Amino acid sequence: MTIEAATSSHLRHDASSGAAIHPVWVRVTHWINALAMLMMIGSGWQIYNASPLFDFQFPHQIALGNWLAGALLWHFAAMWLLMVNGIVYFALGIATGRFRRKLFPIRPREVVSDLFAALRGKLSHEDLSVYNAVQKLLYLGILLTGIVIVLSGISIWKPVQFHDLTSFFGGYNTARYVHFAAMTAIVAFLMVHVALAVLVPKSLRAMIVGR
Amino acid sequence: MPRQRNPIPGVDPKLLIKDAARLLPKPSRRFFLRGAASLGALTALSGCDIIDGDTSENALRAISTFNDRVQAFLFNPNTLAPEYPESMITRPFPFNAYYSEDEAPDIDAGQWQLEIGGLVDNKKPWTLPELNKLPEVSQITRHVCVEGWSAIGSWQGVRLADFLKMIGADTRAKYVWFQCAEGYSTTIDMPTALHPQTQLTLKFDHQVLPRAYGFPIKIRIPTKLGFKNPKYVTAMWVQNNDAGGYWENQGYNWFSGL
Numbered sequence: 001m002t003i004e005a006a007t008s009s010h011l012r013h014d015a016s017s018g019a020a021i022h023p024v025w026v027r028v029t030h031w032i033n034a035l036a037m038l039m040m041i042g043s044g045w046q047i048y049n050a051s052p053l054f055d056f057q058f059p060h061q062i063a064l065g066n067w068l069a070g071a072l073l074w075h076f077a078a079m080w081l082l083m084v085n086g087i088v089y090f091a092l093g094i095a096t097g098r099f100r101r102k103l104f105p106i107r108p109r110e111v112v113s114d115l116f117a118a119l120r121g122k123l124s125h126e127d128l129s130v131y132n133a134v135q136k137l138l139y140l141g142i143l144l145t146g147i148v149i150v151l152s153g154i155s156i157w158k159p160v161q162f163h164d165l166t167s168f169f170g171g172y173n174t175a176r177y178v179h180f181a182a183m184t185a186i187v188a189f190l191m192v193h194v195a196l197a198v199l200v201p202k203s204l205r206a207m208i209v210g211r
Numbered sequence: 212m213p214r215q216r217n218p219i220p221g222v223d224p225k226l227l228i229k230d231a232a233r234l235l236p237k238p239s240r241r242f243f244l245r246g247a248a249s250l251g252a253l254t255a256l257s258g259c260d261i262i263d264g265d266t267s268e269n270a271l272r273a274i275s276t277f278n279d280r281v282q283a284f285l286f287n288p289n290t291l292a293p294e295y296p297e298s299m300i301t302r303p304f305p306f307n308a309y310y311s312e313d314e315a316p317d318i319d320a321g322q323w324q325l326e327i328g329g330l331v332d333n334k335k336p337w338t339l340p341e342l343n344k345l346p347e348v349s350q351i352t353r354h355v356c357v358e359g360w361s362a363i364g365s366w367q368g369v370r371l372a373d374f375l376k377m378i379g380a381d382t383r384a385k386y387v388w389f390q391c392a393e394g395y396s397t398t399i400d401m402p403t404a405l406h407p408q409t410q411l412t413l414k415f416d417h418q419v420l421p422r423a424y425g426f427p428i429k430i431r432i433p434t435k436l437g438f439k440n441p442k443y444v445t446a447m448w449v450q451n452n453d454a455g456g457y458w459e460n461q462g463y464n465w466f467s468g469l
Binding site: 076 | 268271274278293355356359360361433434462
């Protein structure tokens with residue numbers, strides 16, 4: 001790991017630039033999103049249990065809402081938090097140029113070399129303000145997954161009013177599977193995301209205090 | 212496959228939750244929503260009865276009422292539910308209720324009448340032969356259950372908008388309330404009642420409506436979730452007050468539009 005060695009240059013970088021790694025709007029929307037996502041996923045599991053798509057159910061203890069009606073109340077309340085926060089985040093991410101600066105370009109060769117470096121534990125976390133190619137790809141992927149989970153959710157919620165959208169996701173039944181797959185992708189991302197935040201604690205600190 | 216995920220028959224789930232909540236320390240219930248703002252409290256959110264305390268339940272129901280208004284706004288009276296070819300009809304079409312199929316109302320057609328009430332000029336009750344003489348419309352649409360599963364069915368009957376006009380219903384009234392033989396009930400908004408696909412259903416797949424699907428009549432509303440499609444209907448009231456419904460009163464969203 002290069003964390004120890006990186007600390008001094010990291011501090012120099014901060015002192016010279018003076019800018020936060022994550023501006024306030026990124027931190028605020030990040031944590032609101034974290035709360036909304038946990039509520040959506042927890043209540044979504046309870047809703048899933050009412051009519052499972054696969055041969056398993058989520059344990060009642062980790063699902064939100066106690067029974068179907070309760071879970072639906074949570075799901076359709078938290079959706080506003082998720083959607084409004086998401087719209088603010090995407091609007092600012094595009095308007096400030098942050099998405100373009102941080103996530104692009106993504107070069108396949110760099111993704112491969114950074115992935116091998118990451119697996120060998122040799123990836124640098126020297127400068128948290130610059131994402132490596134694997135991070136770029138994963139963050140872009142999770143943003144797109146966020147869009148898919150919201151749109152597939154709307155197509156399940158309103159398959160008559162928005163029947164074109166529902167058709168785009170392959171019809172009502174297929175849209176349920178798309179919605180579930182997007183949830184699975186988000187949960188998988190979350191596990192890696194949280195594990196890495198714990199492994200590189202200063203990245204967690206940066207998302208809380210900004211640097 | 213449809214699944215019953217219903218509360219224990221005869222037991223009010225709200226009372227059950229209240230009983231469970233009583234076992235918990237009071238402050239943790241009362242300040243649930245404030246506590247939810249901290250990340251640490253999040254771990255306590257999942258699967259815990261604390262979240263079903265009165266404060267959070269009231270807040271969630273208030274948002275659900277807001278969602279009713281949003282859905283009424285999104286509802287386009289001219290948008291039709293997609294129709295499907297006969298080959299896509301789900302066979303057998305599932306029976307679904309909060310009771311088993313052999314407990315479903317077994318109605319004697321000779322004794323049955325559809326009672327009409329509220330803001331209607333002609334409150335004469337209707338018999339089944341009288342209803343069967345009215346012009347028939349047909350649809351093959353998707354029934355979507357609140358549980359998530361769906362099934363495609365074929366329904367024939369009288370367009371409810373035509374029926375309401377024929378009996379002189381005040382279509383400026385806000386609601387239509389349906390009561391059913393087994394004590395079930397539901398209330399729908401007038402724009403949905405007047406939607407061209409909302410149907411007073413007398414047949415399933417061109418056969419007399421079977422007992423499992425609501426004999427002698429059901430109200431088929433392809434723009435609403437299944438539980439807003441009452442079966443075994445015995446009375447229809449046009450009115451300006453929301454009379455709620457069996458599932459709506461237990462916490463399911465009132466509008467439940469598709």
